[in-house]
Amino acid sequence: xxxxxxxxxxxxxxxxxxxxxxxxxxxxxxxxxxxxxxxxxxxxxxxxxxxxxxxxxxxxxxxxxxxxxxxxxxxxxxxxxxxxxxxxxxxxxxxxxxxxxxxxxxxxxxxxxxxxxxxxxxxxxxxxxxxxxxxxxxxxxxxxxxxxxxxxxxxxxxxxxxxxxxxxxxxxxxxxxxxxxxxxxxxxxxxxxxxxxxxxxxxxxxxxxxxxxxxxxxxxxxxxxxxxxxxxxxxxxxxxxxxxxxxxxxxxxxxxxxxxxxxxxxxxxxxxxxxxxxxxxxxxxxxxxxxxxxxxxxxxxxxxxxxxxxxxxxxxxxxxxxxxxxxxxxxxxxxxxxxxxxxxxxxxxxxxxxxxxxxxxxxxxxxxxxxxxxxxxxxxxxxxxxxxxxxxxxxxxxxxxxxxxxxx
Amino acid sequence: xxxxxxxxxxxxxxxxxxxxxxxxxxxxxxxxxxxxxxxxxxxxxxxxxxxxxxxxxxxxxxxxxxxxxxxxxxxxxxxxxxxxxxxxxxxxxxxxxxxxxxxxxxxxxxxxxxxxxxxxxxxxxxxxxxxxxxxxxxxxx
Ligand SMILES: Cc1ncc(COP(=O)(O)O)c(C=O)c1O
Numbered sequence: 124x125x126x127x128x129x130x131x132x133x134x135x136x137x138x139x140x141x142x143x144x145x146x147x148x149x150x151x152x153x154x155x156x157x158x159x160x161x162x163x164x165x166x167x168x169x170x171x172x173x174x175x176x177x178x179x180x181x182x183x184x185x186x187x188x189x190x191x192x193x194x195x196x197x198x199x200x201x202x203x204x205x206x207x208x209x210x211x212x213x214x215x216x217x218x219x220x221x222x223x224x225x226x227x228x229x230x231x232x233x234x235x236x237x238x239x240x241x242x243x244x245x246x247x248x249x250x251x252x253x254x255x256x257x258x259x260x261x262x263x264x265x266x267x268x269x270x271x272x273x274x275x276x277x278x279x280x281x282x283x284x285x286x287x288x289x290x291x292x293x294x295x296x297x298x299x300x301x302x303x304x305x306x307x308x309x310x311x312x313x314x315x316x317x318x319x320x321x322x323x324x325x326x327x328x329x330x331x332x333x334x335x336x337x338x339x340x341x342x343x344x345x346x347x348x349x350x351x352x353x354x355x356x357x358x359x360x361x362x363x364x365x366x367x368x369x370x371x372x373x374x375x376x377x378x379x380x381x382x383x384x385x386x387x388x389x390x391x392x393x394x395x396x397x398x399x400x401x402x403x404x405x406x407x408x409x410x411x412x413x414x415x416x417x418x419x420x421x422x423x424x425x426x427x428x429x430x431x432x433x434x435x436x437x438x439x440x441x442x443x444x445x446x447x448x449x450x451x452x453x454x455x456x457x458x459x460x461x462x463x464x465x466x467x468x469x470x471x472x473x474x475x476x477x478x479x480x481x482x483x484x485x486x487x488x489x490x491x492x493x494x495x496x497x498x499x500x501x502x503x504x505x506x507x508x509x510x511x512x513x514x515x516x517x518x519x520x521x522x523x524x525x526x527x528x529x530x531x
Numbered sequence: 532x533x534x535x536x537x538x539x540x541x542x543x544x545x546x547x548x549x550x551x552x553x554x555x556x557x558x559x560x561x562x563x564x565x566x567x568x569x570x571x572x573x574x575x576x577x578x579x580x581x582x583x584x585x586x587x588x589x590x591x592x593x594x595x596x597x598x599x600x601x602x603x604x605x606x607x608x609x610x611x612x613x614x615x616x617x618x619x620x621x622x623x624x625x626x627x628x629x630x631x632x633x634x635x636x637x638x639x640x641x642x643x644x645x646x647x648x649x650x651x652x653x654x655x656x657x658x659x660x661x662x663x664x665x666x667x668x669x670x671x672x
Contacts, residue, residue, distance in 0.1 A: 145553070468607035470585045471561075475609075478553055486585050500606065501585070529558055530608060 128421065128429055133510050136161045136417075140510060147480030150515045150522075155300050155328060155459050155506035156484055157350045160414070164354060167413040171406045179405055180379065180396075194405055197412035198395070204415050205345065206336040207362055211394040214368075215403055218359035219327040220250040222346030223294070225361055225398060226323055227254040229371040230344075231292070237263030240290045242282070242320075245271040245496050246299040246306070249489045251325045255294060269295070271496060275304040275451035283314060290320040297329035301488040301504070302451025303459030305333070309340055316341065321367065327351055331508070332430060332457045334423045337362050354414035355407035361398070368394055375400040421509070429509040430458035437505065437516045444524065450502050458507035461488075467530050469503045475529060479522035536628060539620045540636035547640035556641060557609070564612030570604035581656045586610055588653050592664035597625045599665055603657070613645060613654050621661055626669035630662055 134140050137159045142149050151159060171193070177186035179194050195210075202210040216222045231254075235241070241255050245268050259266050267285050270278045277295075286293075293315045298305050308324055315322045323344040326335060330347045337345050342362065349358035363371075373380055373391050377400035382390040391397050418426070437460055441447055446465035463469065473485035486501040487494045494501060505519070534542075550556045574591040581588045586607035593600050601622045603614040620636065621629050637643055637654070645654040 468586050470607040471609050473585075475557065478557065500587075525554075529554065529561060 128425065130512055137510055138162055144480040145478050150481040150519055152505040152507060152511065152519065153482045153484050154508040155504065158331060158353045158508055160353055161417045163413045163417055164410050167410040168355065168406055171409050178402055190405055193409045197408050200412050200415045201360055205362055206338055208338060212362055212365055212368060214361040214395045214398045215408055216359040216361050217357050217404065218348040219325060219346050222359050222361035223250055223325065224254045225374050226344050227258040229374050230367060231258040232262065233372055234291055235262040235264040238289060239264040241266050242269055242285055242290055242293045244269040244277055244295045246277065246304060246493055247296055247490065248300050248325065251294055251296060275299065275302045275453040277306055279310065286314060286318045286320065288318065290318060292321050292323060294323040296325040298457050300328045301490040301493050302461045303456040304451060304453040305455040305457060312341055328457065332423065332427045343367055349411040349414065352414055353417060354411035357404045358407045358411050373397050377401045426509040430507050433507040433511055433513065433516065434458040436513050440516060440520050450497060450499065459504060461502040461504045463499060463502050464527055467527065469501045471530050472503050472526055475526035476522055481519050481522050536620055536624055536632045543616060543636050544639045560612035561608050563615045564608040567611045567615040570602050574602055575604065581653050581660050588657065590657060590660050594668050598623050599626055599629060599668055601661060610653065613642065614657060617657060617661065626665040629665035630669065634658060
């Protein structure tokens with residue numbers, strides 16, 4: 124595939140890939156849902172519990188010190204990974220969803236007034252829709268939707284028309300989880316800023332594929348989940364501009380987020396702790412540090428190159444199947460292919476492919492408004508990571524064609 | 532006198548025993564799905580939709596004297612195959628027989644994976660809904 128990466132060595136880093144499912148070697152094509160974890164991440168997790176487990180920031184003892192240092196080290200790694208100006212703008216959450224809710228409930232609640240507009244796109248995941256609907260209902264703000272064309276590309280001309288002085292926030296994903304479109308976020312951000320609107324970028328589907336520089340892109344808010352970047356579940360990141368984070372009221376109250384508590388009044392801790400109430404997910408945050416190290420050892424660009432080759436290879440093969448239609452044909456895509464087969468329900472294909480050991484996703488992909496836009500109940504979705512191979516795609520094609528014959 | 536619920540279960544187990552590999556079993560299941568008589572549109576109401584399924588599944592029940600009859604349909608053919616077996620096993624029995632039924636055939640024909648909650652293809656939900664109908668009918672008696 125014209126790459127310098129040694130695929131068998133890479134696959135050996137991911138123990139889960141080496142197994143039989145329903146009597147066939149596992150083919151894991153559901154990476155957009157969650158990526159698999161390299162052994163270094165799994166080891167970091169178990170090392171922490173075996174040797175370092177302690178609560179952080181409060182204890183004076185050696186284990187507490189070790190755990191705190193390791194936890195804070197991940198924050199610095201994330202800062203570097205995102206090219207953020209400082210680590211106190213890196214807030215640990217439990218995931219993308221939690222990050223968006225945090226921004227909605229703090230920034231949104233303190234800023235939105237009746238009649239203000241929130242622009243989201245037709246490509247969004249439910250977690251970048253529902254939190255805005257909830258806060259809109261509370262504040263009287265109005266949600267408007269940036270339209271998407273037949274191929275899955277956002278209509279920027281329409282977006283420019285929608286942008287007026289009433290728009291307080293634009294919340295869009297960097298990459299669509301359902302159909303893979305890479306959105307022109309640099310353009311979206313500069314257009315929004317020109318009208319005085321802030322922008323939240325949902326990076327759940329981009330961080331593992333596209334190098335992120337929050338400063339170069341002038342991002343206001345950027346959120347993602349560690350589990351889609353080869354890290355553990357239950358960890359997410361919210362990056363925000365300092366002046367925005369400083370101005371935002373705290374989210375949840377509790378330990379860690381306070382400076383001083385008395386019954387006559389409480390003063391809040393500074394960034395990032397102001398937004399990190401309670402004992403955090405220490406073990407998974409630490410293990411996430413190992414995931415970032417792993418990705419950096421190759422470089423996001425290198426991973427993307429590998430995946431783009433898989434995308435081109437599979438798109439070609441799939442296009443040759445009669446009755447199969449690829450949903451989402453934007454020129455810029457990550458390695459996600461959504462498709463439907465005439466006369467066959469996606470669920471039936473999902474069930475049979477699983478019997479062949481192939482893990483794909485079927486359904487609406489938590490993007491029902493996008494499915495409605497295309498008049499579909501759902502699609503089949505394959506999503507590749509750099510550890511997938513063209514041989515796997517070949518075997519998947521055999522299984523797919525056999526499944527279609529069985530159902531036809 | 533119709534055959535008992537367990538007789539039908541044994542019959543299905545014997546039929547599936549004829550197949551050696553999973554693909555043949557699924558081809559048979561798909562065939563059963565395709566042969567399930569189409570449900571008339573009047574029963575495909577929002578009320579009859581079983582929630583929690585990835586494909587839409589409709590289930591309707593009617594009473595004829597003591598006996599309960601089921602009608603069902605789905606957009607997905609494998610689900611239809613599963614429903615068609617449930618109907619074959621449970622339809623035409625009394626509410627109390629349906630309520631007491633232990634559907635062991637699902638496991639014995641190698642389809643127990645469809646009972647898992649995560650499958651969200653609603654086999655579990657279908658069985659529950661069929662029993663709910665039986666319960667409602669027996670309460671009316
Ligand atoms: C684009 C996008 N946004 C948000 C989410 C939600 O992420 P999480 O469930 O990790 O909070 C996902 C996950 O599928 C996603 O793909």
